[in-house]
Amino acid sequence: MVMDLAVELIHATVQLEQPLGDGTRTVGTGFLISAPGPDGAPRTVLVTANHVLEKMPGATVRIGYRVSNPDGSWSYAPQPFKIRDAEGGALWTHHPSRDVAAISIKAPPEFARAALPVNYLAADDTFAEEQVGAGDEMMALGFPRGLSANSAGFPILRSGRIASYPIAPAKVFPTFLLDFSVFPGNSGGPVFVSRATKAQPGVTQVSDAPRDPGFIAGLLTQQVELNSERLEIGIVTHAKYIRETIDLMQNPLAPATVAETTTSVAGGRTASAEEAARN
Template structure:
């Protein structure tokens, strides 16, 4: 892979929100992945942190599509999608990691904006590209519900890989980056491109891959350590495979962890939210009800 992911991922990243009241809303981040299927057109799934959906109590969320008119002007055009019914969640959740995926119908202009599944790192990618502590990684999201502009494009931020070792993923499913995981960034993609900086003296090829998904800010005794917790993209692949297995289907390529079969799908029971969660807990984010 030698393409620069940055612009493609900006296009594929969307805001997920749900109103709390007339003044506030809960906000998270998600990104679109195109999954190949045997004998059928690719299917688009939305990837986010599972807690983003869990802490939004209503049955529908808004997805912040951005539409470009023929005259070149942009418009923020959110639509609602269901994420649960009275019977329970509609998303597929990883049994061990904070990752959720859900199939979505995207506007016509978004059919080519979902990133290919192949761009997600697999369990060999970090070794193949010699990913090391100090390497720069970037993320996209909506900190405290803010976007880069009124059209709803995500904000790009960067930090250094702060963990060692970062594999194997069976032993180290998450890693740290030196970046403040502000509420609202949860669910955003974490990625490297050929333009990101490597650790000084690193003898490594240029890497272009989605490394993982930002899932948590690190706190000790309610004090933020200015570190973000990232879950390996391998588990995004695994969760996508769960979605297809639950339907009795098979994706066009093997997408999960190759060393083991995909686990059965997880059914997440609806839970009663605490007042703090209902108001927008720190890992999701809350802002005034404007994009």
């Protein structure tokens, strides 16, 4: 049972980057979901926004894994994986009408274990059952401007309130608005509701019944701009379309969707927010 969805998703969220020839890099966010494959066996699926992968022209992308060390520290250990075949064809599966992409990966064991079960993705009736609506708070994880929370490469956690109404059903309102600042690099990150509560000193837990940890509401796909001015509003695509994209991976006519990671990139590092503040 996942008890703190925020912490679990932090471990399941990764930076995606592709260095470009001019010394810059294209950056996005992805997160890992555990879903059954065509044979019923579990597989690790990387979910992100479709435009994140489309805008990466090369065949290989770095995925920002993190490794825990015996002394309690963490190291950033990115690994390359292919997103295009030799002819340039996409190896990922994308939703036919929404900005959602998914690709099956062979992640290191600790990251395969960190992948969230597919049932944590909101279903068609989740918003109604949970009575989620305008003004409610949600959280989001990502790498704004390619920045991490620290040198270990963990994502930055943000929060905001639902800024649109109505937000369901998803088939009628496929996206909704979240009131918080969005930057390039945030795209593809998970947006979620966490029900975790911290135990207070001296307070006895009344019930031993499992608590609802929350759910993944969708993924961040766009920022709202008007005349090149950012309005500090994010557009979130409902998790329904993540579920549908993962289901499309079962289609034998879909693109080849298994991308195998190899060895870590030597000298891989990530830019932290603290470093950016010093510059």
